Amino acid sequence: MDKVLSARVGKPNSQSIDTYLADGGYASVNKVLAGAMTPEQVLEEVKKANVRGRGGAGFSAGVKWGFLPKDTKGKPVYLLCNADESEPGTFKDRLLMENDPHQLLEGMILASYAIRCRNAYIYIRGEFYDGARILNRAVEEAYAKGYLGEKILGTEFSLDITVHRGAGAYICGEETGLIESLEGKRGQPRIKPPFPAVSGVFAAPTIVNNVETLCCVKHVVDRGADWFLKIGRNEKNTGPKLYCVSGHVNRPGVYEAAMGLDFEEILYGQNYAQGIRGGKKLKAVIPGGASAAILKADEIKGVPLDFDGVAAKGSMLGSAAIIVMDEDTCIVSAVMNILKFFSHESCGQCTPCREGTTWLYKVLTRIENGQGRPEDIDLLSRVGGQMANGMTICVLADGAAAPLLSGVAKFRDEFVQHVEQKGCPFAVRVLTPA
Amino acid sequence: MSAKPPETAPAPAPPPPKNTFTVVFDGKPIEVPKNINLIDAAKLAGVDIPHFCYHPRLSVVGQCRMCMVEIEGIPKIQAACTVPLKDGLSVKTTTEKVRASRAATMEFLLINHPLDCPICDQAGECTLQDNSFGYGQQLSNFDETKRQYPTFDRTMIGPHVVADMTRCIQCTRCIRFAQEIAGTAELTFLDRGGRTLVWTHDGKPLANDWSACAADVCPVGALTVKEFRFRSRVWYLAKTPSICPGCNVGCNTSIESREEIVYRFLPRYNPDVNDYWLCDHGRFLSESLNDRDVLKATIRSGNDVREAIVPEGIALAAREIRATLDTTGPPGLFFLGSAHLSNEENFLLRKLADHVGCPNRDVVVDQSKTRKIKQWNGWIEGNEAAANFRGARDMGLSPGTGGYGLDAVLAGKASPELVVVADADFAAAADDPDKVAALRRARFVVVAARIANALTRSADVVLPAASLAEKEGTFTNVRGRVQKFDRAFLPKPPVRAHWELLLLLGLALGWGDRSWTPADLLAQIAREVPGYGGSREDELAGGELLKKGDFAWAGQP
Numbered sequence: 001m002d003k004v005l006s007a008r009v010g011k012p013n014s015q016s017i018d019t020y021l022a023d024g025g026y027a028s029v030n031k032v033l034a035g036a037m038t039p040e041q042v043l044e045e046v047k048k049a050n051v052r053g054r055g056g057a058g059f060s061a062g063v064k065w066g067f068l069p070k071d072t073k074g075k076p077v078y079l080l081c082n083a084d085e086s087e088p089g090t091f092k093d094r095l096l097m098e099n100d101p102h103q104l105l106e107g108m109i110l111a112s113y114a115i116r117c118r119n120a121y122i123y124i125r126g127e128f129y130d131g132a133r134i135l136n137r138a139v140e141e142a143y144a145k146g147y148l149g150e151k152i153l154g155t156e157f158s159l160d161i162t163v164h165r166g167a168g169a170y171i172c173g174e175e176t177g178l179i180e181s182l183e184g185k186r187g188q189p190r191i192k193p194p195f196p197a198v199s200g201v202f203a204a205p206t207i208v209n210n211v212e213t214l215c216c217v218k219h220v221v222d223r224g225a226d227w228f229l230k231i232g233r234n235e236k237n238t239g240p241k242l243y244c245v246s247g248h249v250n251r252p253g254v255y256e257a258a259m260g261l262d263f264e265e266i267l268y269g270q271n272y273a274q275g276i277r278g279g280k281k282l283k284a285v286i287p288g289g290a291s292a293a294i295l296k297a298d299e300i301k302g303v304p305l306d307f308d309g310v311a312a313k314g315s316m317l318g319s320a321a322i323i324v325m326d327e328d329t330c331i332v333s334a335v336m337n338i339l340k341f342f343s344h345e346s347c348g349q350c351t352p353c354r355e356g357t358t359w360l361y362k363v364l365t366r367i368e369n370g371q372g373r374p375e376d377i378d379l380l381s382r383v384g385g386q387m388a389n390g391m392t393i394c395v396l397a398d399g400a401a402a403p404l405l406s407g408v409a410k411f412r413d414e415f416v417q418h419v420e421q422k423g424c425p426f427a428v429r430v431l432t433p434a
Numbered sequence: 435m436s437a438k439p440p441e442t443a444p445a446p447a448p449p450p451p452k453n454t455f456t457v458v459f460d461g462k463p464i465e466v467p468k469n470i471n472l473i474d475a476a477k478l479a480g481v482d483i484p485h486f487c488y489h490p491r492l493s494v495v496g497q498c499r500m501c502m503v504e505i506e507g508i509p510k511i512q513a514a515c516t517v518p519l520k521d522g523l524s525v526k527t528t529t530e531k532v533r534a535s536r537a538a539t540m541e542f543l544l545i546n547h548p549l550d551c552p553i554c555d556q557a558g559e560c561t562l563q564d565n566s567f568g569y570g571q572q573l574s575n576f577d578e579t580k581r582q583y584p585t586f587d588r589t590m591i592g593p594h595v596v597a598d599m600t601r602c603i604q605c606t607r608c609i610r611f612a613q614e615i616a617g618t619a620e621l622t623f624l625d626r627g628g629r630t631l632v633w634t635h636d637g638k639p640l641a642n643d644w645s646a647c648a649a650d651v652c653p654v655g656a657l658t659v660k661e662f663r664f665r666s667r668v669w670y671l672a673k674t675p676s677i678c679p680g681c682n683v684g685c686n687t688s689i690e691s692r693e694e695i696v697y698r699f700l701p702r703y704n705p706d707v708n709d710y711w712l713c714d715h716g717r718f719l720s721e722s723l724n725d726r727d728v729l730k731a732t733i734r735s736g737n738d739v740r741e742a743i744v745p746e747g748i749a750l751a752a753r754e755i756r757a758t759l760d761t762t763g764p765p766g767l768f769f770l771g772s773a774h775l776s777n778e779e780n781f782l783l784r785k786l787a788d789h790v791g792c793p794n795r796d797v798v799v800d801q802s803k804t805r806k807i808k809q810w811n812g813w814i815e816g817n818e819a820a821a822n823f824r825g826a827r828d829m830g831l832s833p834g835t836g837g838y839g840l841d842a843v844l845a846g847k848a849s850p851e852l853v854v855v856a857d858a859d860f861a862a863a864a865d866d867p868d869k870v871a872a873l874r875r876a877r878f879v880v881v882a883a884r885i886a887n888a889l890t891r892s893a894d895v896v897l898p899a900a901s902l903a904e905k906e907g908t909f910t911n912v913r914g915r916v917q918k919f920d921r922a923f924l925p926k927p928p929v930r931a932h933w934e935l936l937l938l939l940g941l942a943l944g945w946g947d948r949s950w951t952p953a954d955l956l957a958q959i960a961r962e963v964p965g966y967g968g969s970r971e972d973e974l975a976g977g978e979l980l981k982k983g984d985f986a987w988a989g990q991p
Contacts, residue, residue, distance in 0.1 A: 169626070171626075186622070186623060191494070191495070191496045191513075191516045193518070343627050343628060344627055345626070345627065346626060346627035346628070347626050347627070347630075348604060348623065348625070348626045348627050348628070348629070348630030349495070349497040349604070349606070349623075349630075350497055350498075350499050351497070351498055351499045351500070351539050351542045351543055351603070351604070352499055352538060352539065352542050354542075354604065354627060354628055354630060355542035355543070355545055355546060355628065356542055357627065357628070358627060358628030359542075359545060359576065359578070362578040363578070366578075379575055386534075386535075386538035386541070386542070389510055389511065390502075390510030390511045390512065391499055391502070391511065391535060391538065391539075392499065393496055393497070393513075
């Protein structure tokens with residue numbers, strides 16, 4: 001497959017509107033605003049293309065847009081671009097924003113047109129300083145060229161886009177946490193229902209879409225839903241997809257491929273990660289960011305890297321952040337490191353998450369440091385199980401429990417070894433500074 | 435007369451739209467109002483759904499995850515407080531999943547809780563303690579170091595509230611109280627995850643007019659009230675329904691007392707008056723009920739003051755009243771009631787004045803700053819420094835035809851021979867030497883008193899009178915609502931309730947019935963005073979007793 005989303009990455013001046021226009025950018029905006037498609041037709045096309053949300057949940061963007069009330073009772077509709085890319089192992093949106101910001105803006109203009117949004121926001125992760133700077137410059141360029149602002153291209157359609165930087169909380173990538181934060185409140189998820197499409201930011205109907213999803217929207221409008229639906233191995237999982245590969249591989253990075261790429265292909269393929277570092281054997285993979293369940297080496301054979309394919313293995317594609325661990329890796333320390341992250345990032349409102357993540361991290365630390373007890377292993381599973389499946393407002397707790405529960409279930413012998421040997425027997429420990 | 439073709443029968447009127455939902459709890463259907471929370475609906479069905487963060491007057495946040503239930507048709511377990519009520523909802527509260535989730539939440543809440551119940555004031559009225567007994571387990575699997583907040587512990591976060599953050603369960607009720615009820619938003623979450631704590635913004639004090647209510651809504655011992663800390667175990671305290679003496683809003687309170695000492699006031703829940711709240715000004719008057727200077731009756735002759743028994747003081751006062759009637763007749767008498775006294779007491783005083791044919795009677799009240807209490811549908815405000823000025827006026831304590839009032843006496847325009855002051859603390863004037871001197875121009879002054887002031891020091895007969903906690907009666911609030919307060923304990927002899935002293939004086943003057951009680955007097959008031967015939971029993975009784983950290987729920991609204 002030719003690169004679509006990352007086609008312009010690496011080109012000289014790929015961030016400027018001039019090169020973007022020279023490459024045929026904003027053609028869809030020109031076309032649609034010239035009357036080629038009504039907002040309803042854009043929405044239908046995106047719905048038909050079944051663009052599944054690239055932020056992690058894999059929910060159809062078109063269906064999500066369809067949840068907006070027909071009559072908003074005078075309230076504006078907001079589009080929020082979720083650019084708070086914070087899932088450990090994920091760095092695809094950053095690539096898109098830093099290298100091809102106008103692709104995102106064009107996707108947002110088309111999405112805003114479809115859902116009749118007048119004001120859209122890009123909520124960008126606070127640490128993405130360059131991304132925010134580049135996006136702000138791109139927004140200015142788009143205003144200067146008349147693609148943003150009042151009466152775009154002389155039509156009745158107006159749109160303002162504001163880039164808003166987050167302040168460094170993982171939970172603000174959860175869409176209602178993002179909304180609270182954008183409103184200037186403490187970033188913590190809201191109870192649903194009501195869902196954002198009914199009552200989101202400023203209590204108005206709101207659509208929150210991921211950066212990559214909105215970039216896909218641009219290409220769906222460019223080339224049509226039928227083109228999009230043909231890319232992929234599974235008809236319910238199609239389109240171009242960015243995969244983030246990190247960990248013990250020879251060539252980590254972001255790779256674009258058709259949705260449903262073979263799991264082993266991305267790890268070993270010449271065009272992709274080119275195998276495990278140092279010729280070692282693969283031990284385990286986390287396929288969708290730190291909140292996905294761990295897969296053992298023998299579980300990935302023949303698995304298509306798409307939403308349904310990875311879900312069938314009891315994990316999730318999530319943000320397509322593939323974290324690779326070789327045979328020397330200590331799973332206990334890997335899980336400990338993940339729980340350290342989640343205990344730090346839990347917003348603290350729900351009891352099971354606030355208390356559970358910290359407790360798990362403490363027990364895992366003890367085991368890793370050689371003070372574990374035999375009963376600790378079942379304790380981990382029990383406490384992890386008590387946090388998941390609806391016990392909390394958002395799924396952060398589920399995300400913290402998934403790697404732990406799968407790690408204990410699939411690598412129990414390693415936990416036992418830690419306890420029995422009173423310490424870690426592995427060469428590669430996944431540790432971060434205290 | 436031509437026969438009309440038979441008309442089609444009129445369509446039966448459609449059934450009136452149902453204003454309730456049918457909700458099924460554990461298989462048992464019940465009709466509940468549409469606009470209530472599922473937790474309250476369960477309460478109506480007699481089903482207890484344990485919870486911490488839910489409070490009927492605060493926004494629903496669904497954070498504590500204690501109220502988990504199963505809902506038919508929804509695969510995942512749900513926080514009951516967040517489930518919108520609808521017709522046909524089927525709720526299961528006894529399944530294994532529910533039991534396990536409650537046990538899980540209790541386990542999580544207790545791992546970092548210090549379990550210092552033996553030194554915690556909340557013990558005995560602690561929701562965490564209660565739910566731990568009900569849904570928790572005895573032993574903990576947590577073997578790590580418990581969370582500490584070294585710089586945030588046992589700290590005064592305002593003039594009345596002490597924070598013990600180690601006990602906090604992060605339910606945010608206090609934060610929401612300050613934000614949504616007080617509207618002052620002093621409190622917030624700091625930090626996140628397991629380090630989350632409740633604190634004041636920028637260290638500014640929790641100093642709104644209702645700050646102690648933040649401790650009231652705290653389900654644990656994280657926020658306690660300075661004035662009550664370490665003074666009594668709550669299970670030793672008797673709760674007596676009463677009315678706040680602080681202003682004319684008439685907030686429903688509970689006098690919490692033990693062995694004839696008042697330890698605190700708590701609000702009683704009354705949606706028509708103070709809802710769940712009580713202002714700090716009123717709440718901390720509780721301590722003043724324990725004050726007493728006047729232990730015995732005293733009689734003055736010249737500059738000598740001697741102790742006497744109450745009947746002696748009453749007899750002397752009656753003798754002097756008769757003597758005055760003989761010399762100057764009724765115009766030589768002046769009867770002063772009090773906005774601090776009950777309707778029954780002011781009624782007795784007025785009847786006594788009537789009996790001797792005296793139109794010179796009055797009651798006054800000091801104005802105070804506006805006291806406000808948030809109700810579910812607005813605010814209720816009072817601006818008088820006593821609870822019952824309106825009631826005292828209603829009882830007829832204003833100058834009758836040809837009579838004069840206190841103003842005339844203080845201005846020297848009227849010079850009574852003998853003054854009966856039913857409550858020596860009737861207003862600030864009673865401790866103002868100039869005003870007392872003006873009153874004192876009378877030949878003879880009789881007062882009933884608990885606290886010594888300029889007036890008691892110059893009176894001829896001082897009778898020892900009860901505090902609010904030591905008597906029963908009714909007050910009429912700013913909106914004309916007549917509310918009963920009960921006696922928490924008997925006054926120590928020879929102290930007597932004001933109404934008893936007045937009745938004794940009446941009997942000495944040949945009027946009244948020794949068997950009268952405040953209830954009899956209220957019945958007389960209902961017959962004789964316009965507007966007092968229709969008081970409903972439930973209005974009289976007022977709100978429901980509460981314990982700290984919990985709320986009663988009495989249906990609508």
